[in-house]
Amino acid sequence: MKMKKRLLDGARLKRTIHRLSVEIVERNKGTENLVITGIRSRGVPIAERIVKHIKETEGVDVPLGILDITLYRDDLTTVAPQPLVKPSHFPCSIDDKIVVLVDDVLYTGRTVRAAFDALIDYGRPRAVQLAALIDRGHRELPIHADYTGQMVPTDRTEVIKVKLQETDGEDEVLLMEK
Amino acid sequence: MRSQATALRSKDLLGIEPLSPEEISLILDTAEGFREVSERPIKKVPTLRGQLVINLFMEASTRTRVSFEIAEKRLSADTLSFSASGSSVEKGETLIDTAQNLMAMQPDMIVIRHRHPGSPKMLADLLPASIINAGDGAHEHPTQALLDAFTIREKFGRLAGVNVSIIGDIAHSRVVRSNIHLLTKMKANVTLAAPPTLMPAEIEKMGVRVVHSLDEALEGADVVMMLRIQLERQSKTTFPSLREYFNTFGLTPERLRRANDGAIVMHPGPMNRGVEISSDVADGPYSVILEQVTNGVAVRMAVLYLLAGGHLQES
DSSP states (O other): OEEEEEEEOHHHHHHHHHHHHHHHHHHTTSSTTEEEEEETTTHHHHHHHHHHHHHHHHOOOOOEEEEOOGGGOSOTTTSSOOOOOOOOBOSSOOTTOEEEEEEEEESSSHHHHHHHHHHHTTOOOSEEEEEEEEEOOOOSSSOOOSEEEEEOOOOTTEEEEEEOHHHHSSOEEEEEEO | OOOOOSSOSSSOBOOSTTOOHHHHHHHHHHHHHHHGGGGSSSOOOOTTTTOEEEEEEOSOOSHHHHHHHHHHHHTTOEEEEEESTTSGGGGTOOHHHHHHHHHTTOOSEEEEEESSTTHHHHHHHHOSSEEEEEEETTTBOHHHHHHHHHHHHHHHSOSTTOEEEEESOOTTOHHHHHHHHHHHHTTOEEEEEOOGGGSOTTGGGGTOEEESSHHHHHTTOSEEEEOOOOGGGOSSOOSSOHHHHHHHHOBOHHHHTTSOTTOEEEOOSOOOBTTTBOHHHHTSTTBOHHHHHHHHHHHHHHHHHHHTTOOOOOO
């Protein structure tokens, strides 16, 4: 794979996540009942950063959930490899909460579909919202993000590579070609 | 420990012997993710929806059969269990005929327990379905060894270098054979102890240490695994009496003091209280016997998931 373009560098990635945090608090008129929930694997560090930024600006500890959607995928026998199954975790009940799902890249929408199924096995949120760092289009399901870091029109042959300090040792988002 | 393998190579789980250390690590790592499912309010995920699993238990079983059934149900598979009694096996149907008739109903996986060693292998060669060995004679019982290893790894954080002593009816035990394969592949130190009549000749060749007294086996042990005296498999008397067996090889709290600090006591079940293990030990603080049962469900979910096509992605 060769790199076509650097979509976000470290500084812009940081500002984008900060903006998402502000938008989430603004839209919900505060932080009451919010549960920020990262979808494994790269949604988790982004969700952690959103929680951290809300703490810094609002002085509030918003609960952080972790959702593993591996067991809810619709392609178990058709694609390989699958991610290693890891536990999901919520620090509190999600009943009547506003769950903000966080993922790195929104593409076909199938991951989010699986996340809905996984989420309702843990409770009945009052509302579910979706935050995506990158929206690259090509939806196969009627799903849209409530908060988008950056819209990137892409070709299906292209790949978005999100690198985060926590998982990859550096912060950047690259547009690659297969 | 990071698993290197990303998938199992075979469509079947016939034993531990054919598995690589990387495949064993993959199963154990995957099982860790599955344990959380059993702790949720809704203990079910849709992963194997629409897949049919047949549990073919031609020999008595409570724990293993129930554990497999729960694992299958928690993965949303359709399951069907049957045993030899009350089936056409009683009318004289051969295993191959039974299996081919079942295969005509398109199951995706068959879990089989049979008293003849090699029966799962025979079905695996014959049928396109994934075959999981749930115990074949005195040959192997792979999911038991995997859940034992999972439990040991949970307590000690590793398998390599852990001193595991296995005591009891070594000769008739499929659990011990699977455990020896697994533990030696994962570089644990295995010691066996049994009366000479219950110790197979030349078993040292499997890479284990053999001693003939319980105290010797307990010295320095991190894990004490007691095996059931299999009264139903003994064609002739191999020791004078159950009482004498308990006095010589039965595990009591006093004798357990020879083991290392923090040692754990395991038993694959069903226990003969007062024969190989005293109730004080079985119900005592070092016993992880019921944790083994809980872990069994997670390990079997991992095996079903991986055989159904789940693979590990390096991310």
